[in-house]
Amino acid sequence: MSDEIQVDVQYIDDKTAIIHLEGDVTTFSEKDINDAYKAASDNDNSNIIFNFRENDYINSAGIAILIGVVTEARKQNQRLIMAIPSSHFQKIFRMVGLTQYADIYSSLEEAKAQI
Amino acid sequence: MSDEIQVDVQYIDDKTAIIHLEGDVTTFSEKDINDAYKAASDNDNSNIIFNFRENDYINSAGIAILIGVVTEARKQNQRLIMAIPSSHFQKIFRMVGLTQYADIYSSLEEAKAQI
Amino acid sequence: MKPPHTRRVVELKIPNELGYEKIARETVGTVAKRLGFDDERIADIKLAIAEACTNAISYGSQTDTRTKIIVVLTADEEKLEILVKDPGFGDSPPPTEVTVPDIHKMVEGKAKLGGMGLYIIQELVDKAEFIQSGDDNGNQFHMVIYRMNDEDIEFNAAKST
Amino acid sequence: MKPPHTRRVVELKIPNELGYEKIARETVGTVAKRLGFDDERIADIKLAIAEACTNAISYGSQTDTRTKIIVVLTADEEKLEILVKDPGFGDSPPPTEVTVPDIHKMVEGKAKLGGMGLYIIQELVDKAEFIQSGDDNGNQFHMVIYRMNDEDIEFNAAKST
Numbered sequence A, B: 001m002s003d004e005i006q007v008d009v010q011y012i013d014d015k016t017a018i019i020h021l022e023g024d025v026t027t028f029s030e031k032d033i034n035d036a037y038k039a040a041s042d043n044d045n046s047n048i049i050f051n052f053r054e055n056d057y058i059n060s061a062g063i064a065i066l067i068g069v070v071t072e073a074r075k076q077n078q079r080l081i082m083a084i085p086s087s088h089f090q091k092i093f094r095m096v097g098l099t100q101y102a103d104i105y106s107s108l109e110e111a112k113a114q115i
Numbered sequence C, D: 001m002k003p004p005h006t007r008r009v010v011e012l013k014i015p016n017e018l019g020y021e022k023i024a025r026e027t028v029g030t031v032a033k034r035l036g037f038d039d040e041r042i043a044d045i046k047l048a049i050a051e052a053c054t055n056a057i058s059y060g061s062q063t064d065t066r067t068k069i070i071v072v073l074t075a076d077e078e079k080l081e082i083l084v085k086d087p088g089f090g091d092s093p094p095p096t097e098v099t100v101p102d103i104h105k106m107v108e109g110k111a112k113l114g115g116m117g118l119y120i121i122q123e124l125v126d127k128a129e130f131i132q133s134g135d136d137n138g139n140q141f142h143m144v145i146y147r148m149n150d151e152d153i154e155f156n157a158a159k160s161t
């Protein structure tokens, strides 16, 4: 089921990397997301943008993966920014408190404008 | 279920109308499609283009509606052109012989270039 | 023979009401995707099951929407099998032969519009037939879609000779 | 009380294997759309059923994939009810209370990652609870989603007082 998510890392300047996610953020995407986060952190990037799509899907196991990322990013003093067009997604992130550990915007453009 | 299809008629010149379809072509869309075909025929249009989308769906009841349109178009000496991006759709149209009564193209651009 | 636990079975019961075949279509779409069928084949399978369910709803049942259509999807390494069961309350038994629709006759008004569902199903899947049901009087329509593509099958056939 | 035939029941059986909850998610998505729920509410319902099925697969069953999870969707004019049944073969009975997850403790390593499924479900649907099962030992998780939106309910409540 790991082909249900596509994860790509894009380096936009020497301080910022974008992790583009498309698909289902569930147990099955744990390795892909953690690998992408490691790759994005490798260059000493201090800003990491997660770019979700309108039609992406996330469940509680996917949320747990992101809390793991948040935990690691705090240790590394990174700033996490999330572009989340789906209002359903945003609601879930608020519900579990993820919004307290990452800046949330509705589009990649807005997210990029913050750095 | 009739909200599962959206049908719009666009008049592009005094001889040609485009019927844009988006959604499910089934029993539930019979009235919408027949109404659109009548509207498209009203202006004495001699070319009628059906514009389907990649993700549209059609079943045998939907095919029957289109055969009804073909029957009427023959009486009115209209030329039927269909823009069908989905190869699955094109296969079904070939299977039942609809391709013998309408010119089929893979995109609206190609379809419009024929008139 | 594969051991039984490599089989996966999904069962669905839908009300006998036109429109609910869409649920069977989405369900088989999810299963077929999981099995690794490509998009074109998934579209074929979705249409085949929708046609079979539409028939089960239209011809195999009475208008009581409490009556159920049962769809059973069975997947193993080799194939996806689809069984569509209706209560068999229709006016007539299902046909034993599929007639090829004649669009020219329909366009000329010499044949009635329709009668294409079973033909389309037969063209889209590897096997399609009504089978004798057990104790009850219902109809069972059985379809098989092999997971290998044609080239694999030819390849294997060549090897085994 | 509505007459019984205005109810529509869809039943689904899926193998007890992680990933198959996706079928329940797609199925309820199709049903909810048919019932006229808006996209946001449909996303909520799909997530709630997926979480319930994931729990049924993870905690209510053994690893034998022949065991089935049963999902029953019942719709009437007023509400959509969802029942997720597992065989109850897990190590422990389902919890009677839902704990609110504490993300701060998780981030500080003082609580283990997870334990959010039941909480999310509870926030997304109008009613969610494990109910006593009948003769067998299975667990039944019951959810209710009302078809009216909050404004309608307030409006009607105001009218009836």
Ligand SMILES: Nc1ncnc2c1ncn2[C@@H]1O[C@H](COP(=O)(O)OP(=O)(O)O)[C@@H](O)[C@H]1O
Pocket: B060, C055, C056, C059, C060, C086, C090, C092, C093, C094, C095, C113, C114, C115, C116, C117, C118, C119, C139
């Ligand atoms: N499940 C069924 N039970 C009884 N009769 C059936 C069933 N499915 C199909 N039939 C019969 O076969 C005929 C051909 O079906 P089909 O090819 O799908 O075309 P159509 O539905 O347009 O008639 C139907 O008209 C019906 O008489």
Ligand SMILES: Nc1ncnc2c1ncn2[C@@H]1O[C@H](COP(=O)(O)OP(=O)(O)O)[C@@H](O)[C@H]1O
Pocket: A060, D055, D056, D059, D060, D086, D090, D092, D093, D094, D095, D113, D114, D115, D116, D117, D118, D119, D139
């Ligand atoms: N169907 C079930 N059968 C038995 N126990 C269950 C069931 N569903 C949930 N539980 C129990 O409730 C706990 C909390 O579930 P949940 O909130 O979904 O979080 P998580 O799955 O991350 O632990 C689970 O760890 C499990 O012990």
